[in-house]
Amino acid sequence: MKKIVNLALSVLLILTATSCGSQRAALDNGTTRRAIQEQYGACVQNAFDYNCMQVKGKVLLQGKPNLPMRLNMEENQNFKLQINAPLLGFEVGRLEVDRDSVTLVDKMDKLYTRQAIRDFAFFTDNGIDVRTLQCVFMGRMCLPKHGECQVKDFSKFIWTSNDDGTVVGTREEEKYKLSYTINAKGQVTLTRLEIADKGVEVLWAYTEWYNLAVGCSPSKSHLTVKTRSSNYEVDFSYNQPNIDAQPWPEFEPSEKYKSMDPFELLDKVRNIKPE
Secondary structure, eight states: OHHHHHHHHHHHHHHHHHOOOOEEEOTTSHHHHHHHHHHHHHHHHHOOOOSEEEEEEEEEETTOOOEEEEEEEETTTEEEEEEEOTTTOOEEEEEEEESSEEEEEETTTTEEEEEEGGGOHHHHHTTOOHHHHHHHHTTOOEETTTEEOOGGGGGGSEEEEETTSOEEEEEEOSSOEEEEEEOTTSOEEEEEEEEGGGTEEEEEEEEEEEEETTEEEEEEEEEEEEOSSOEEEEEEEEOOOBTBOOOOOOOOOOTTOEEOOHHHHHHHHHHOOOO
16 A cells, blocks of 8 residues: 555656657748647637536556546646545545645645745746646646736747647747647647756647547646656546536645655655656
């Protein structure tokens, strides 16, 4: 059972630490620009609204056994990911992110850590928040400091086209570079975040999608986090989302729980070794 807990916490810690073909220049003629605008517009239209969404699925960390998961999100408000034990189904770990804090819970060892968002300087300085995490998890385009992309945001990216029919929109800031790859159906197939001075690259690939009446939602995705010392990989598979779900209550530690120093959390992140 301890192995299951460690595996679940590894997935949550990677998410906590995170939060194709040849290209050619694409904006050199009006025809190409219009084609890219159409794919971008379709991508924006696929991003449906919701008050509270719940998704069930499975998560696979670097070749380990599948772990059941549940995700509950109130749009632009919070992100709650629960990892369960296989077969038995009880909760072993949880990650909660809202506008003010990040909380990680080890249900088996009765440990938790809660850290204020303002303490994550890179994220607050660059406008990366719970809205960004929601968009990335759902395969949507998001502009840090601005929120989910709208049609008017097209010009905020530098656009290129690929020989396979996909297009790439790139936004480069002082401390990071963010890009999205969009296919001919208006679906994001890859989100890429590069933080050069920290030697970190995050790639979230969306490989299969649900076509819902209100838009699109990913059914399978693959997360890769590359650092100077290691690479981490996580696979997600999702059931069709319930967009009329009830929000979960926030985690409130009982007297049985012990608060974990945030530096312990960072040490755990550093010590997760891929096999």
